[in-house]
Amino acid sequence: MDFELTTEQKMLQETVKKFAQKEVAPFVEEMDREEKFNEHLWEKAKPLGLLGMGIPPEYEGMLNDYLSFGLMGEELSKVDAGVAVVYGAHSLLCANNIARNGTVEQKDRYLSRLARGELRGCMGLTEPGAGSDAISLKTRARKEAGEYVLNGSKTFISNAPIADVSVIYATTDPEIGHAGLCAFIVEKDFPGYQVGRKLSKMGLRSSPTGEIILEDCRVPEENLLGGVEHTGLKIMFSGLDIERFLWSCQAVGIAQAAFDTALKYAKEREQFSQPIINFQMIQDKLATMLVEIEAARLLCYKGLTCWDNKQYKEARMLAAQVKLYACEMVNRVTAEAVHIHGGYGYMKEFPVERYMRDAKVYAIGAGTSEVQKLIIANYLR
Ligand SMILES: Cc1cc2nc3c(=O)[nH]c(=O)nc-3n(C[C@H](O)[C@H](O)[C@H](O)COP(=O)(O)OP(=O)(O)OC[C@H]3O[C@@H](n4cnc5c(N)ncnc54)[C@H](O)[C@@H]3O)c2cc1C
Numbered sequence: 001m002d003f004e005l006t007t008e009q010k011m012l013q014e015t016v017k018k019f020a021q022k023e024v025a026p027f028v029e030e031m032d033r034e035e036k037f038n039e040h041l042w043e044k045a046k047p048l049g050l051l052g053m054g055i056p057p058e059y060e061g062m063l064n065d066y067l068s069f070g071l072m073g074e075e076l077s078k079v080d081a082g083v084a085v086v087y088g089a090h091s092l093l094c095a096n097n098i099a100r101n102g103t104v105e106q107k108d109r110y111l112s113r114l115a116r117g118e119l120r121g122c123m124g125l126t127e128p129g130a131g132s133d134a135i136s137l138k139t140r141a142r143k144e145a146g147e148y149v150l151n152g153s154k155t156f157i158s159n160a161p162i163a164d165v166s167v168i169y170a171t172t173d174p175e176i177g178h179a180g181l182c183a184f185i186v187e188k189d190f191p192g193y194q195v196g197r198k199l200s201k202m203g204l205r206s207s208p209t210g211e212i213i214l215e216d217c218r219v220p221e222e223n224l225l226g227g228v229e230h231t232g233l234k235i236m237f238s239g240l241d242i243e244r245f246l247w248s249c250q251a252v253g254i255a256q257a258a259f260d261t262a263l264k265y266a267k268e269r270e271q272f273s274q275p276i277i278n279f280q281m282i283q284d285k286l287a288t289m290l291v292e293i294e295a296a297r298l299l300c301y302k303g304l305t306c307w308d309n310k311q312y313k314e315a316r317m318l319a320a321q322v323k324l325y326a327c328e329m330v331n332r333v334t335a336e337a338v339h340i341h342g343g344y345g346y347m348k349e350f351p352v353e354r355y356m357r358d359a360k361v362y363a364i365g366a367g368t369s370e371v372q373k374l375i376i377a378n379y380l381r
Contacts, residue, residue, distance in 0.1 A: 027041065049115075051116070052114070061099075073249040074297075082206030089123065090114070092242070100239070102226065103227040114165070121167070125154070138174055143221070146221050151214055154168065160196070164187065168184045168186045181233045182229055241316055245322055251326045254358055255330045258289075259337065261355075289337070326362070334352065338352045
């Protein structure tokens with residue numbers, strides 16, 4: 001076992017840390033208040049390659065290993081997790097999906113432009129009636145004269161309001177369950193593609209989330225992801241584990257920021273003529289938070305290392321464990337950070353209330369905690 005990051009990984013960590021502090025931090029409050037992603041952060045991320053973290057170097061991306069991708073998400077989330085979600089939905093959920101599953105023509109057509117940030121990506125799986133039970137999705141794909149005609153709607157889609165290209169899941173026949181699933185690469189200018197409502201959220205407010213509506217949306221048959229019908233389930237599952245690791249790294253980043261803020265406050269805030277860190281009940285909270293964050297981080301790094309070493313069987317089991325632990329942990333840690341701040345923690349002038357709002361979705365998105373428990377239990381049976 002090697003717990004040391006490589007020189008390249010440490011350099012990336014340092015680069016993203018500086019980027020987050022210099023470029024992202026000045027806009028965090030405004031983006032949270034206005035519920036709007038700042039375009040400047042798209043432009044500034046381009047030269048650093050942050051938009052191509054999920055894309056292989058032969059397509060101008062920066063994907064060397066997935067642990068590095070996780071480190072990027074962790075560092076960004078210490079400052080603003082919503083920005084990590086914008087880059088992640090683009091680079092992982094859309095671009096990396098195409099990189100892993102696309103035909104040579106599909107990769108040639110889309111990946112370099114996604115890596116350069118000329119196109120923005122998203123992934124539409126969830127529907128109003130199909131969330132945890134994603135396989136029951138109803139978006140219908142009908143083949144007609146060299147095209148697929150898509151009808152249905154997607155909701156809660158990260159980047160939907162700003163995306164140019166979406167990976168969309170649909171079925172050729174809802175009656176046959178997972179056997180009918182297909183994935184498509186859909187461009188925003190294809191006839192019948194509409195961006196629906198932009199949704200207003202409790203947290204991650206710098207990350208635009210919205211609906212996609214497909215009304216007789218005409219998709220050329222060469223945009224069937226992977227080129228083979230009914231491979232949608234395999235494509236969906238192939239991306240879920242890696243999504244869960246990277247999502248969990250963001251949770252670790254938020255938790256670390258909440259802990260650092262609470263520790264500083266506990267040393268500065270005086271009650272009963274002494275800093276509140278002198279009180280054992282505050283010490284208890286901080287000690288537990290620190291251990292929980294480190295445990296989650298190690299689980300994340302272990303899972304990503306397994307994935308990078310192609311130990312997929314172990315990684316698969318770990319993905320559900322990491323997701324469950326890290327994403328519940330961030331809720332406990334951020335709630336404690338607010339509590340350590342007392343009444344000030346409830347006020348907008350301290351960042352901990354934002355960390356707590358941002359944290360909530362981590363136990364919901366990418367498969368809820370209950371779903372992770374079901375997956376873990378399934379492995380045990
Ligand atoms: C901010 C945000 C961003 C998102 N981004 C994307 C995106 O980019 N692309 C995309 O496709 N989707 C995205 N999603 C959707 C996300 O993956 C779903 O919200 C999630 O899978 C849960 O589905 P649901 O919301 O329909 O909840 P439901 O599935 O309706 O669950 C409701 C409750 O029931 C519980 N439950 C459901 N089934 C079971 C069971 N069998 N046993 C026990 N409990 C159960 C759940 O755990 C939950 O507590 C996003 C969601 C959010 C909030």
